[in-house]
Amino acid sequence: MRRCFRVLVPPEPLQHAGRRVVVRFSTAGFDLPDWFRNPKDVVPSSSGLDAEEDDDDFVLPIKSDVSDERSSDKGSGGSSPLTIRAGCPVSACSHEDAEFEADVDEVSRILRSRFASPEAIVIAMDCCPVRVSARLVDKILCRFGNDWVAAFGFFMWAGTQEGYCHCADSYDMMVDILGKFKQFDLMFGLISQMHEVGGLVSLTTITKVMRRLCRASRWSDAIDVFHKMDRFGVVKDTKAMNVLLDALCKERSVKRARGAFRELMGTIPPDESSFNTLVHGWCKAGMLKEARETMAEMEKNGFSPSVITYTSLIEAYCMEKDFQTVHNILDEMHRKGCSPNIITYTILMHALGKAGRTQEALNTFAKVKQDGCVPDASFYNSLIYILGRAGRLQDAIFVVKEMRRTGIPPNLTTFNTLISAACDHSQAENALKLLVKMEEQSCKPDIKTYTPLLKLCCRRQWVKTLLFLICHMFRKDITPDFSTYTLLVSWLCRNGRIVQSCLFLEEMVLKGFAPKQETFDLVLNKLDNTKLHSAKRKVELLKMQVAPTRSPVRSYLGESGFV
DNA sequence: TGAAGTTTAA
Numbered sequence: 001m002r003r004c005f006r007v008l009v010p011p012e013p014l015q016h017a018g019r020r021v022v023v024r025f026s027t028a029g030f031d032l033p034d035w036f037r038n039p040k041d042v043v044p045s046s047s048g049l050d051a052e053e054d055d056d057d058f059v060l061p062i063k064s065d066v067s068d069e070r071s072s073d074k075g076s077g078g079s080s081p082l083t084i085r086a087g088c089p090v091s092a093c094s095h096e097d098a099e100f101e102a103d104v105d106e107v108s109r110i111l112r113s114r115f116a117s118p119e120a121i122v123i124a125m126d127c128c129p130v131r132v133s134a135r136l137v138d139k140i141l142c143r144f145g146n147d148w149v150a151a152f153g154f155f156m157w158a159g160t161q162e163g164y165c166h167c168a169d170s171y172d173m174m175v176d177i178l179g180k181f182k183q184f185d186l187m188f189g190l191i192s193q194m195h196e197v198g199g200l201v202s203l204t205t206i207t208k209v210m211r212r213l214c215r216a217s218r219w220s221d222a223i224d225v226f227h228k229m230d231r232f233g234v235v236k237d238t239k240a241m242n243v244l245l246d247a248l249c250k251e252r253s254v255k256r257a258r259g260a261f262r263e264l265m266g267t268i269p270p271d272e273s274s275f276n277t278l279v280h281g282w283c284k285a286g287m288l289k290e291a292r293e294t295m296a297e298m299e300k301n302g303f304s305p306s307v308i309t310y311t312s313l314i315e316a317y318c319m320e321k322d323f324q325t326v327h328n329i330l331d332e333m334h335r336k337g338c339s340p341n342i343i344t345y346t347i348l349m350h351a352l353g354k355a356g357r358t359q360e361a362l363n364t365f366a367k368v369k370q371d372g373c374v375p376d377a378s379f380y381n382s383l384i385y386i387l388g389r390a391g392r393l394q395d396a397i398f399v400v401k402e403m404r405r406t407g408i409p410p411n412l413t414t415f416n417t418l419i420s421a422a423c424d425h426s427q428a429e430n431a432l433k434l435l436v437k438m439e440e441q442s443c444k445p446d447i448k449t450y451t452p453l454l455k456l457c458c459r460r461q462w463v464k465t466l467l468f469l470i471c472h473m474f475r476k477d478i479t480p481d482f483s484t485y486t487l488l489v490s491w492l493c494r495n496g497r498i499v500q501s502c503l504f505l506e507e508m509v510l511k512g513f514a515p516k517q518e519t520f521d522l523v524l525n526k527l528d529n530t531k532l533h534s535a536k537r538k539v540e541l542l543k544m545q546v547a548p549t550r551s552p553v554r555s556y557l558g559e560s561g562f563v
Numbered sequence: 564t565g566a567a568g569t570t571t572a573a
Contacts, residue, residue, distance in 0.1 A: 276566040379571040
Protein backbone atom coordinates (compact mmCIF):
# COMPACT_ATOMS: atom_id res chain seq x y z
CA MET A 1 0.00 0.00 0.00
CA ARG A 2 2.70 2.42 -0.86
CA ARG A 3 0.59 4.76 -2.94
CA CYS A 4 -2.40 5.28 -0.82
CA PHE A 5 -5.38 7.35 -1.82
CA ARG A 6 -4.13 8.50 -5.13
CA VAL A 7 -7.11 7.10 -6.84
CA LEU A 8 -9.61 9.78 -6.05
CA VAL A 9 -7.36 12.73 -6.63
CA PRO A 10 -7.53 13.91 -10.20
CA PRO A 11 -3.94 14.70 -11.13
CA GLU A 12 -3.53 18.29 -12.21
CA PRO A 13 -1.86 18.98 -14.52
CA LEU A 14 -2.13 15.66 -16.23
CA GLN A 15 1.22 14.34 -17.33
CA HIS A 16 2.10 11.63 -19.72
CA ALA A 17 5.47 10.68 -21.05
CA GLY A 18 6.82 14.14 -20.39
CA ARG A 19 4.07 15.85 -22.33
CA ARG A 20 1.24 17.83 -20.94
CA VAL A 21 -2.00 16.09 -21.64
CA VAL A 22 -4.74 18.15 -23.21
CA VAL A 23 -7.55 15.97 -21.98
CA ARG A 24 -9.59 17.95 -19.51
CA PHE A 25 -12.57 17.10 -17.45
CA SER A 26 -15.04 19.76 -18.27
CA THR A 27 -18.60 20.08 -17.14
CA ALA A 28 -20.12 20.21 -20.56
CA GLY A 29 -18.28 17.55 -22.50
CA PHE A 30 -15.12 15.57 -22.52
CA ASP A 31 -12.72 14.03 -24.92
CA LEU A 32 -12.82 10.32 -25.19
CA PRO A 33 -9.30 8.91 -25.14
CA ASP A 34 -8.46 6.06 -27.48
CA TRP A 35 -8.12 3.45 -24.79
CA PHE A 36 -11.48 4.49 -23.50
CA ARG A 37 -13.03 3.32 -26.74
CA ASN A 38 -11.37 -0.02 -26.58
CA PRO A 39 -10.17 -0.49 -23.03
CA LYS A 40 -9.34 -4.15 -23.35
CA ASP A 41 -6.46 -3.31 -25.68
CA VAL A 42 -4.86 -1.21 -23.02
CA VAL A 43 -5.47 -2.93 -19.73
CA PRO A 44 -4.13 -6.46 -19.51
CA SER A 45 -6.77 -8.89 -18.47
CA SER A 46 -4.42 -11.13 -16.56
CA SER A 47 -5.43 -11.46 -12.96
CA GLY A 48 -1.93 -11.90 -11.58
CA LEU A 49 -0.79 -9.42 -8.97
CA ASP A 50 2.23 -8.48 -11.08
CA ALA A 51 0.02 -7.06 -13.76
CA GLU A 52 -1.61 -4.76 -11.24
CA GLU A 53 1.50 -2.73 -10.73
CA ASP A 54 1.16 -1.31 -14.22
CA ASP A 55 -2.34 -0.12 -13.54
CA ASP A 56 -1.74 1.26 -10.11
CA ASP A 57 -0.64 4.62 -11.42
CA PHE A 58 -3.31 6.75 -12.90
CA VAL A 59 -1.84 8.33 -15.99
CA LEU A 60 -4.02 9.51 -18.79
CA PRO A 61 -2.88 8.69 -22.29
CA ILE A 62 -1.98 11.37 -24.78
CA LYS A 63 -4.97 13.08 -26.24
CA SER A 64 -5.97 11.41 -29.41
CA ASP A 65 -7.81 13.12 -32.14
CA VAL A 66 -11.24 11.68 -31.73
CA SER A 67 -13.16 14.72 -32.85
CA ASP A 68 -15.58 13.98 -35.62
CA GLU A 69 -14.24 10.48 -35.80
CA ARG A 70 -16.89 7.89 -36.42
CA SER A 71 -16.44 4.63 -34.70
CA SER A 72 -17.61 1.21 -35.68
CA ASP A 73 -19.37 -0.38 -32.79
CA LYS A 74 -18.89 -4.08 -32.95
CA GLY A 75 -21.58 -6.10 -31.29
CA SER A 76 -23.69 -3.09 -30.54
CA GLY A 77 -27.42 -3.06 -30.54
CA GLY A 78 -27.10 -0.89 -33.61
CA SER A 79 -27.54 2.60 -32.23
CA SER A 80 -26.16 5.26 -34.51
CA PRO A 81 -22.52 6.23 -34.00
CA LEU A 82 -22.03 9.37 -32.03
CA THR A 83 -19.90 12.34 -32.90
CA ILE A 84 -17.73 13.34 -30.00
CA ARG A 85 -16.99 17.00 -29.86
CA ALA A 86 -13.90 18.36 -28.20
CA GLY A 87 -14.10 20.89 -25.40
CA CYS A 88 -16.96 23.15 -24.49
CA PRO A 89 -17.83 26.77 -25.03
CA VAL A 90 -16.41 28.86 -22.23
CA SER A 91 -17.48 32.28 -23.44
CA ALA A 92 -20.67 32.15 -21.37
CA CYS A 93 -18.64 32.33 -18.16
CA SER A 94 -18.67 35.71 -16.50
CA HIS A 95 -15.73 37.02 -14.52
CA GLU A 96 -17.66 36.40 -11.32
CA ASP A 97 -18.34 32.80 -12.30
CA ALA A 98 -14.67 32.24 -13.07
CA GLU A 99 -13.75 33.61 -9.66
CA PHE A 100 -16.32 31.40 -8.02
CA GLU A 101 -15.05 28.29 -9.81
CA ALA A 102 -11.49 29.16 -8.78
CA ASP A 103 -12.62 29.47 -5.16
CA VAL A 104 -14.40 26.13 -5.34
CA ASP A 105 -11.25 24.51 -6.72
CA GLU A 106 -9.06 26.09 -4.07
CA VAL A 107 -11.27 24.91 -1.20
CA SER A 108 -11.57 21.45 -2.79
CA ARG A 109 -7.81 21.23 -3.13
CA ILE A 110 -7.37 21.83 0.59
CA LEU A 111 -10.22 19.54 1.61
CA ARG A 112 -8.96 16.69 -0.52
CA SER A 113 -5.93 16.27 1.74
CA ARG A 114 -6.67 13.91 4.55
CA PHE A 115 -7.51 15.43 7.91
CA ALA A 116 -8.00 13.66 11.18
CA SER A 117 -10.73 15.98 12.40
CA PRO A 118 -12.89 18.91 11.38
CA GLU A 119 -10.81 21.08 13.73
CA ALA A 120 -7.67 20.26 11.75
CA ILE A 121 -9.47 21.52 8.66
CA VAL A 122 -10.41 24.78 10.35
CA ILE A 123 -6.71 25.32 11.05
CA ALA A 124 -5.70 24.32 7.53
CA MET A 125 -8.27 26.69 6.06
CA ASP A 126 -6.88 29.64 8.01
CA CYS A 127 -6.08 32.51 5.64
CA CYS A 128 -7.67 30.69 2.71
CA PRO A 129 -8.26 33.63 0.37
CA VAL A 130 -11.70 32.77 -0.94
CA ARG A 131 -14.90 34.77 -0.76
CA VAL A 132 -17.37 32.80 1.33
CA SER A 133 -20.95 32.96 0.12
CA ALA A 134 -24.05 30.81 0.46
CA ARG A 135 -23.41 29.63 -3.09
CA LEU A 136 -19.88 28.49 -2.25
CA VAL A 137 -21.02 26.70 0.90
CA ASP A 138 -23.79 24.98 -1.02
CA LYS A 139 -21.40 23.81 -3.72
CA ILE A 140 -18.77 22.52 -1.28
CA LEU A 141 -21.31 20.74 0.91
CA CYS A 142 -22.74 19.12 -2.19
CA ARG A 143 -19.32 18.05 -3.42
CA PHE A 144 -18.18 16.76 -0.03
CA GLY A 145 -21.52 15.34 1.05
CA ASN A 146 -19.91 11.92 1.36
CA ASP A 147 -17.03 13.15 3.49
CA TRP A 148 -18.47 14.57 6.69
CA VAL A 149 -15.10 15.53 8.22
CA ALA A 150 -14.26 17.69 5.20
CA ALA A 151 -17.77 19.10 4.96
CA PHE A 152 -18.06 19.93 8.66
CA GLY A 153 -14.53 21.35 8.94
CA PHE A 154 -15.23 23.65 6.03
CA PHE A 155 -18.66 24.55 7.42
CA MET A 156 -17.22 25.54 10.80
CA TRP A 157 -14.48 27.58 9.17
CA ALA A 158 -16.91 29.34 6.82
CA GLY A 159 -19.14 30.25 9.77
CA THR A 160 -16.30 32.26 11.33
CA GLN A 161 -15.61 34.37 8.25
CA GLU A 162 -16.35 38.04 8.53
CA GLY A 163 -19.37 39.35 6.74
CA TYR A 164 -20.87 35.90 6.31
CA CYS A 165 -23.57 34.02 8.22
CA HIS A 166 -24.85 30.55 7.40
CA CYS A 167 -28.41 30.59 6.11
CA ALA A 168 -31.04 28.06 7.16
CA ASP A 169 -30.57 26.01 3.96
CA SER A 170 -26.83 25.60 4.56
CA TYR A 171 -27.47 24.54 8.15
CA ASP A 172 -30.05 22.03 6.95
CA MET A 173 -27.61 20.55 4.46
CA MET A 174 -24.96 20.20 7.14
CA VAL A 175 -27.47 18.64 9.56
CA ASP A 176 -28.32 16.09 6.89
CA ILE A 177 -24.68 15.20 6.17
CA LEU A 178 -23.93 14.72 9.87
CA GLY A 179 -27.06 12.59 10.21
CA LYS A 180 -26.09 10.49 7.21
CA PHE A 181 -22.84 9.60 8.97
CA LYS A 182 -24.58 9.08 12.31
CA GLN A 183 -22.72 11.99 13.90
CA PHE A 184 -25.76 12.68 16.02
CA ASP A 185 -23.96 14.53 18.81
CA LEU A 186 -22.56 17.05 16.33
CA MET A 187 -25.91 17.16 14.56
CA PHE A 188 -27.81 18.09 17.71
CA GLY A 189 -25.12 20.60 18.64
CA LEU A 190 -25.64 22.27 15.31
CA ILE A 191 -29.39 22.37 15.84
CA SER A 192 -28.92 24.14 19.18
CA GLN A 193 -26.73 26.64 17.39
CA MET A 194 -29.36 27.16 14.70
CA HIS A 195 -31.93 27.86 17.37
CA GLU A 196 -29.68 30.26 19.27
CA VAL A 197 -28.56 32.34 16.30
CA GLY A 198 -32.12 33.16 15.37
CA GLY A 199 -34.69 30.42 15.25
CA LEU A 200 -33.47 28.80 12.06
CA VAL A 201 -34.86 25.39 12.94
CA SER A 202 -37.81 24.51 10.71
CA LEU A 203 -39.88 21.46 9.86
CA THR A 204 -37.38 20.86 7.04
CA THR A 205 -34.62 20.55 9.64
CA ILE A 206 -36.66 18.30 11.90
CA THR A 207 -37.63 16.17 8.92
CA LYS A 208 -33.99 15.50 8.12
CA VAL A 209 -33.28 14.66 11.76
CA MET A 210 -36.19 12.24 12.07
CA ARG A 211 -35.41 10.51 8.76
CA ARG A 212 -31.72 10.12 9.59
CA LEU A 213 -32.49 8.77 13.07
CA CYS A 214 -34.94 6.26 11.61
CA ARG A 215 -32.44 5.20 8.99
CA ALA A 216 -29.96 4.52 11.80
CA SER A 217 -32.64 2.34 13.47
CA ARG A 218 -33.09 4.90 16.25
CA TRP A 219 -36.85 4.97 15.86
CA SER A 220 -37.71 5.91 19.43
CA ASP A 221 -35.23 8.78 19.29
CA ALA A 222 -37.02 10.02 16.18
CA ILE A 223 -40.34 9.89 18.06
CA ASP A 224 -38.67 11.72 20.95
CA VAL A 225 -37.49 14.46 18.62
CA PHE A 226 -41.03 14.83 17.33
CA HIS A 227 -42.38 15.28 20.86
CA LYS A 228 -39.80 17.93 21.66
CA MET A 229 -39.69 19.85 18.41
CA ASP A 230 -41.96 22.64 19.62
CA ARG A 231 -39.15 23.76 21.94
CA PHE A 232 -37.45 24.92 18.77
CA GLY A 233 -40.51 26.78 17.62
CA VAL A 234 -41.65 24.13 15.16
CA VAL A 235 -45.36 23.32 15.34
CA LYS A 236 -46.47 19.74 15.96
CA ASP A 237 -49.23 19.62 13.39
CA THR A 238 -50.67 17.05 10.99
CA LYS A 239 -47.97 17.71 8.41
CA ALA A 240 -45.21 17.11 10.94
CA MET A 241 -46.92 13.98 12.24
CA ASN A 242 -47.17 12.62 8.71
CA VAL A 243 -43.43 13.13 8.25
CA LEU A 244 -42.77 11.11 11.40
CA LEU A 245 -45.12 8.32 10.28
CA ASP A 246 -43.55 8.24 6.85
CA ALA A 247 -40.00 8.15 8.23
CA LEU A 248 -40.90 5.24 10.52
CA CYS A 249 -42.73 3.35 7.75
CA LYS A 250 -40.00 3.83 5.19
CA GLU A 251 -37.33 2.71 7.62
CA ARG A 252 -38.74 -0.65 8.54
CA SER A 253 -40.85 0.21 11.52
CA VAL A 254 -44.47 0.40 10.50
CA LYS A 255 -45.50 -1.01 13.89
CA ARG A 256 -43.90 1.91 15.70
CA ALA A 257 -45.63 4.20 13.22
CA ARG A 258 -48.98 2.71 14.18
CA GLY A 259 -48.09 3.09 17.88
CA ALA A 260 -47.12 6.73 17.44
CA PHE A 261 -50.23 7.36 15.35
CA ARG A 262 -52.58 5.91 17.98
CA GLU A 263 -50.92 8.01 20.64
CA LEU A 264 -50.98 11.22 18.63
CA MET A 265 -54.37 11.06 16.90
CA GLY A 266 -56.13 12.28 20.06
CA THR A 267 -54.34 15.62 19.88
CA ILE A 268 -53.36 15.94 16.23
CA PRO A 269 -56.13 15.42 13.66
CA PRO A 270 -55.08 12.89 11.00
CA ASP A 271 -55.77 13.51 7.33
CA GLU A 272 -55.96 11.31 4.25
CA SER A 273 -52.15 11.25 3.95
CA SER A 274 -51.74 9.96 7.49
CA PHE A 275 -53.79 6.88 6.63
CA ASN A 276 -52.26 6.41 3.20
CA THR A 277 -48.80 6.56 4.72
CA LEU A 278 -49.70 3.76 7.11
CA VAL A 279 -51.42 1.66 4.45
CA HIS A 280 -48.34 2.01 2.27
CA GLY A 281 -46.13 1.06 5.21
CA TRP A 282 -48.08 -2.17 5.79
CA CYS A 283 -48.09 -2.94 2.08
CA LYS A 284 -44.34 -2.50 1.73
CA ALA A 285 -43.89 -4.80 4.72
CA GLY A 286 -46.13 -7.36 3.02
CA MET A 287 -48.65 -7.17 5.88
CA LEU A 288 -51.83 -7.08 3.85
CA LYS A 289 -54.22 -7.89 6.68
CA GLU A 290 -53.06 -4.82 8.59
CA ALA A 291 -53.23 -2.74 5.42
CA ARG A 292 -56.88 -3.70 4.98
CA GLU A 293 -57.57 -2.93 8.66
CA THR A 294 -56.06 0.53 8.30
CA MET A 295 -58.23 1.07 5.22
CA ALA A 296 -61.29 0.20 7.30
CA GLU A 297 -60.14 2.58 10.03
CA MET A 298 -59.65 5.23 7.39
CA GLU A 299 -63.29 4.91 6.30
CA LYS A 300 -64.43 5.03 9.91
CA ASN A 301 -62.67 8.38 10.19
CA GLY A 302 -64.50 9.73 7.19
CA PHE A 303 -61.89 9.26 4.47
CA SER A 304 -62.63 6.95 1.56
CA PRO A 305 -59.69 5.01 0.11
CA SER A 306 -58.34 6.86 -2.89
CA VAL A 307 -56.36 5.87 -5.96
CA ILE A 308 -53.24 6.25 -3.79
CA THR A 309 -54.57 3.77 -1.23
CA TYR A 310 -55.56 1.21 -3.87
CA THR A 311 -52.28 1.64 -5.72
CA SER A 312 -50.34 0.77 -2.58
CA LEU A 313 -52.49 -2.32 -2.21
CA ILE A 314 -51.92 -3.28 -5.83
CA GLU A 315 -48.19 -2.91 -5.38
CA ALA A 316 -48.28 -5.32 -2.45
CA TYR A 317 -50.12 -7.96 -4.50
CA CYS A 318 -47.71 -7.36 -7.38
CA MET A 319 -44.86 -8.10 -4.98
CA GLU A 320 -46.54 -11.40 -4.23
CA LYS A 321 -47.04 -11.99 -7.97
CA ASP A 322 -50.76 -12.38 -7.26
CA PHE A 323 -51.89 -10.79 -10.50
CA GLN A 324 -55.39 -12.25 -10.25
CA THR A 325 -56.08 -10.23 -7.10
CA VAL A 326 -54.53 -7.19 -8.77
CA HIS A 327 -57.07 -7.47 -11.56
CA ASN A 328 -59.88 -7.88 -9.06
CA ILE A 329 -58.80 -4.68 -7.32
CA LEU A 330 -58.64 -2.87 -10.65
CA ASP A 331 -62.23 -3.96 -11.34
CA GLU A 332 -63.28 -2.81 -7.88
CA MET A 333 -61.68 0.57 -8.51
CA HIS A 334 -63.53 0.98 -11.79
CA ARG A 335 -66.79 -0.01 -10.11
CA LYS A 336 -66.28 2.57 -7.37
CA GLY A 337 -65.44 5.26 -9.88
CA CYS A 338 -61.89 5.49 -8.58
CA SER A 339 -59.98 5.07 -11.83
CA PRO A 340 -56.44 3.72 -11.82
CA ASN A 341 -53.92 6.27 -12.99
CA ILE A 342 -50.57 6.11 -14.76
CA ILE A 343 -48.78 5.29 -11.49
CA THR A 344 -51.04 2.29 -10.92
CA TYR A 345 -50.29 1.02 -14.41
CA THR A 346 -46.56 1.66 -14.08
CA ILE A 347 -46.49 -0.54 -11.00
CA LEU A 348 -48.44 -3.32 -12.71
CA MET A 349 -46.40 -3.20 -15.91
CA HIS A 350 -43.14 -3.15 -14.04
CA ALA A 351 -44.09 -6.10 -11.86
CA LEU A 352 -45.18 -8.14 -14.89
CA GLY A 353 -41.91 -7.32 -16.63
CA LYS A 354 -39.86 -8.28 -13.61
CA ALA A 355 -41.78 -11.53 -13.32
CA GLY A 356 -40.64 -12.31 -16.85
CA ARG A 357 -44.12 -11.82 -18.31
CA THR A 358 -42.84 -9.38 -20.90
CA GLN A 359 -45.73 -9.69 -23.34
CA GLU A 360 -48.37 -9.09 -20.66
CA ALA A 361 -46.33 -6.12 -19.48
CA LEU A 362 -46.32 -4.67 -22.95
CA ASN A 363 -50.05 -5.26 -23.23
CA THR A 364 -50.47 -2.87 -20.29
CA PHE A 365 -49.47 -0.12 -22.68
CA ALA A 366 -52.65 -0.78 -24.69
CA LYS A 367 -54.71 -0.78 -21.50
CA VAL A 368 -53.29 2.60 -20.54
CA LYS A 369 -54.32 4.12 -23.84
CA GLN A 370 -57.72 2.44 -23.66
CA ASP A 371 -58.25 3.96 -20.21
CA GLY A 372 -57.32 7.39 -21.49
CA CYS A 373 -54.26 7.61 -19.23
CA VAL A 374 -51.37 9.68 -20.49
CA PRO A 375 -47.98 7.97 -20.19
CA ASP A 376 -45.37 10.03 -18.39
CA ALA A 377 -41.58 9.81 -18.15
CA SER A 378 -41.59 7.23 -15.34
CA PHE A 379 -43.95 5.00 -17.28
CA TYR A 380 -41.74 5.16 -20.36
CA ASN A 381 -38.65 4.58 -18.25
CA SER A 382 -40.19 1.49 -16.79
CA LEU A 383 -41.00 0.27 -20.29
CA ILE A 384 -37.41 0.93 -21.35
CA TYR A 385 -36.20 -1.02 -18.35
CA ILE A 386 -38.36 -4.03 -19.21
CA LEU A 387 -37.23 -4.01 -22.83
CA GLY A 388 -33.61 -3.59 -21.81
CA ARG A 389 -33.86 -6.50 -19.42
CA ALA A 390 -35.34 -8.65 -22.16
CA GLY A 391 -32.38 -7.72 -24.36
CA ARG A 392 -34.56 -5.70 -26.72
CA LEU A 393 -32.32 -2.64 -26.84
CA GLN A 394 -33.51 -1.57 -30.27
CA ASP A 395 -37.07 -1.46 -29.01
CA ALA A 396 -35.89 0.50 -25.99
CA ILE A 397 -34.33 3.09 -28.30
CA PHE A 398 -37.62 3.20 -30.18
CA VAL A 399 -39.43 4.02 -26.94
CA VAL A 400 -37.04 6.93 -26.38
CA LYS A 401 -37.98 8.24 -29.81
CA GLU A 402 -41.64 7.79 -28.94
CA MET A 403 -41.09 9.76 -25.72
CA ARG A 404 -39.55 12.62 -27.66
CA ARG A 405 -42.38 12.51 -30.19
CA THR A 406 -44.96 12.94 -27.43
CA GLY A 407 -43.07 15.85 -25.95
CA ILE A 408 -41.46 14.04 -23.03
CA PRO A 409 -37.69 14.44 -23.16
CA PRO A 410 -35.60 11.55 -21.81
CA ASN A 411 -34.50 12.35 -18.27
CA LEU A 412 -31.76 11.17 -15.90
CA THR A 413 -33.50 7.86 -15.21
CA THR A 414 -33.99 7.24 -18.93
CA PHE A 415 -30.26 7.57 -19.50
CA ASN A 416 -29.38 5.58 -16.40
CA THR A 417 -31.68 2.78 -17.50
CA LEU A 418 -30.24 2.73 -21.02
CA ILE A 419 -26.65 2.81 -19.74
CA SER A 420 -27.37 0.02 -17.34
CA ALA A 421 -28.99 -2.09 -20.06
CA ALA A 422 -26.04 -1.49 -22.38
CA CYS A 423 -23.61 -2.53 -19.62
CA ASP A 424 -25.66 -5.62 -18.86
CA HIS A 425 -25.31 -6.63 -22.48
CA SER A 426 -21.60 -5.88 -22.56
CA GLN A 427 -21.99 -2.89 -24.82
CA ALA A 428 -19.42 -0.78 -23.03
CA GLU A 429 -18.85 1.60 -25.87
CA ASN A 430 -22.55 2.27 -26.33
CA ALA A 431 -22.83 2.90 -22.61
CA LEU A 432 -19.99 5.43 -22.72
CA LYS A 433 -21.52 7.12 -25.73
CA LEU A 434 -24.73 7.51 -23.79
CA LEU A 435 -22.74 9.19 -21.02
CA VAL A 436 -21.42 11.70 -23.54
CA LYS A 437 -24.87 12.15 -25.03
CA MET A 438 -26.25 12.98 -21.60
CA GLU A 439 -23.77 15.78 -21.22
CA GLU A 440 -24.61 17.11 -24.65
CA GLN A 441 -28.23 17.26 -23.60
CA SER A 442 -27.34 18.94 -20.30
CA CYS A 443 -28.63 15.98 -18.34
CA LYS A 444 -26.56 15.87 -15.17
CA PRO A 445 -25.46 12.34 -14.27
CA ASP A 446 -25.68 10.98 -10.73
CA ILE A 447 -24.11 8.08 -8.87
CA LYS A 448 -26.53 5.64 -10.49
CA THR A 449 -25.28 6.65 -13.91
CA TYR A 450 -21.82 5.47 -13.05
CA THR A 451 -22.56 2.36 -11.00
CA PRO A 452 -23.13 -0.03 -13.93
CA LEU A 453 -20.12 1.41 -15.73
CA LEU A 454 -17.93 0.96 -12.67
CA LYS A 455 -19.24 -2.55 -12.24
CA LEU A 456 -18.41 -3.39 -15.84
CA CYS A 457 -14.90 -1.98 -15.43
CA CYS A 458 -14.36 -4.08 -12.31
CA ARG A 459 -15.63 -7.19 -14.06
CA ARG A 460 -13.41 -6.62 -17.08
CA GLN A 461 -10.49 -5.39 -14.96
CA TRP A 462 -10.29 -2.12 -16.84
CA VAL A 463 -8.63 -0.33 -14.00
CA LYS A 464 -7.59 2.76 -15.94
CA THR A 465 -11.07 3.27 -17.29
CA LEU A 466 -12.38 2.80 -13.78
CA LEU A 467 -10.11 5.50 -12.42
CA PHE A 468 -10.95 7.79 -15.31
CA LEU A 469 -14.63 7.42 -14.48
CA ILE A 470 -14.04 8.14 -10.82
CA CYS A 471 -12.20 11.35 -11.67
CA HIS A 472 -14.95 12.22 -14.10
CA MET A 473 -17.47 11.74 -11.32
CA PHE A 474 -15.52 13.94 -8.96
CA ARG A 475 -15.57 16.83 -11.40
CA LYS A 476 -19.33 16.54 -11.42
CA ASP A 477 -19.61 16.60 -7.63
CA ILE A 478 -20.48 12.94 -7.51
CA THR A 479 -18.45 10.96 -5.01
CA PRO A 480 -18.84 7.26 -4.31
CA ASP A 481 -21.38 6.55 -1.60
CA PHE A 482 -21.44 3.61 0.78
CA SER A 483 -22.85 1.14 -1.70
CA THR A 484 -20.56 2.24 -4.51
CA TYR A 485 -17.52 1.77 -2.31
CA THR A 486 -18.78 -1.63 -1.23
CA LEU A 487 -19.29 -2.54 -4.87
CA LEU A 488 -15.82 -1.35 -5.87
CA VAL A 489 -14.11 -3.16 -3.03
CA SER A 490 -15.90 -6.44 -3.51
CA TRP A 491 -15.85 -6.49 -7.29
CA LEU A 492 -12.19 -5.60 -7.56
CA CYS A 493 -11.40 -8.19 -4.92
CA ARG A 494 -13.36 -10.91 -6.67
CA ASN A 495 -11.77 -10.04 -9.99
CA GLY A 496 -8.17 -10.37 -8.95
CA ARG A 497 -7.50 -6.69 -8.29
CA ILE A 498 -6.77 -7.01 -4.61
CA VAL A 499 -4.41 -4.02 -4.39
CA GLN A 500 -6.98 -1.60 -5.82
CA SER A 501 -9.63 -3.23 -3.68
CA CYS A 502 -7.59 -2.44 -0.55
CA LEU A 503 -7.08 1.15 -1.66
CA PHE A 504 -10.81 1.70 -1.97
CA LEU A 505 -11.46 -0.03 1.33
CA GLU A 506 -9.04 2.29 3.08
CA GLU A 507 -10.42 5.31 1.28
CA MET A 508 -13.91 4.25 2.32
CA VAL A 509 -13.00 4.10 6.01
CA LEU A 510 -11.21 7.44 5.85
CA LYS A 511 -14.32 9.01 4.40
CA GLY A 512 -16.17 7.93 7.51
CA PHE A 513 -18.04 4.95 6.09
CA ALA A 514 -18.11 1.75 8.11
CA PRO A 515 -17.73 -1.16 5.68
CA LYS A 516 -19.69 -4.29 6.52
CA GLN A 517 -17.88 -7.13 8.24
CA GLU A 518 -18.48 -9.28 5.16
CA THR A 519 -16.62 -6.75 3.03
CA PHE A 520 -13.59 -6.90 5.33
CA ASP A 521 -13.74 -10.68 5.44
CA LEU A 522 -13.90 -10.95 1.68
CA VAL A 523 -10.75 -8.85 1.31
CA LEU A 524 -8.95 -10.58 4.18
CA ASN A 525 -9.70 -14.02 2.75
CA LYS A 526 -8.31 -12.98 -0.58
CA LEU A 527 -5.21 -11.51 1.10
CA ASP A 528 -4.60 -14.85 2.83
CA ASN A 529 -3.58 -16.27 -0.52
CA THR A 530 -1.11 -13.52 -1.30
CA LYS A 531 2.21 -12.31 0.03
CA LEU A 532 0.79 -8.88 0.81
CA HIS A 533 1.36 -9.20 4.55
CA SER A 534 1.50 -5.50 5.37
CA ALA A 535 -1.69 -4.88 3.41
CA LYS A 536 -3.38 -7.61 5.41
CA ARG A 537 -2.26 -6.08 8.71
CA LYS A 538 -3.56 -2.72 7.58
CA VAL A 539 -6.95 -4.13 6.64
CA GLU A 540 -7.17 -5.94 9.99
CA LEU A 541 -6.43 -2.65 11.71
CA LEU A 542 -9.14 -0.91 9.72
CA LYS A 543 -11.58 -3.65 10.63
CA MET A 544 -10.90 -3.09 14.32
CA GLN A 545 -11.18 0.65 13.85
CA VAL A 546 -14.73 0.44 12.56
CA ALA A 547 -15.92 -2.23 15.00
CA PRO A 548 -19.50 -1.26 15.83
CA THR A 549 -19.87 1.23 18.66
CA ARG A 550 -23.20 2.66 19.60
CA SER A 551 -23.24 5.81 21.61
CA PRO A 552 -26.38 6.91 23.39
CA VAL A 553 -28.28 9.57 21.52
CA ARG A 554 -30.33 10.46 24.55
CA SER A 555 -27.48 12.33 26.20
CA TYR A 556 -27.10 14.42 23.07
CA LEU A 557 -30.80 15.01 23.09
CA GLY A 558 -30.42 16.33 26.62
CA GLU A 559 -27.50 18.59 25.85
CA SER A 560 -29.15 20.18 22.89
CA GLY A 561 -32.40 20.97 24.62
CA PHE A 562 -34.37 18.07 23.24
CA VAL A 563 -35.23 16.86 26.74
C1' DT B 564 -35.44 13.30 -0.28
C1' DG B 565 -40.64 10.36 0.17
C1' DA B 566 -48.96 9.81 1.03
C1' DA B 567 -48.47 5.59 -4.48
C1' DG B 568 -44.47 4.35 -9.65
C1' DT B 569 -39.27 4.10 -13.10
C1' DT B 570 -32.44 3.00 -12.61
C1' DT B 571 -27.60 -0.85 -9.22
C1' DA B 572 -26.04 -4.37 -5.85
C1' DA B 573 -25.43 -11.62 -5.13
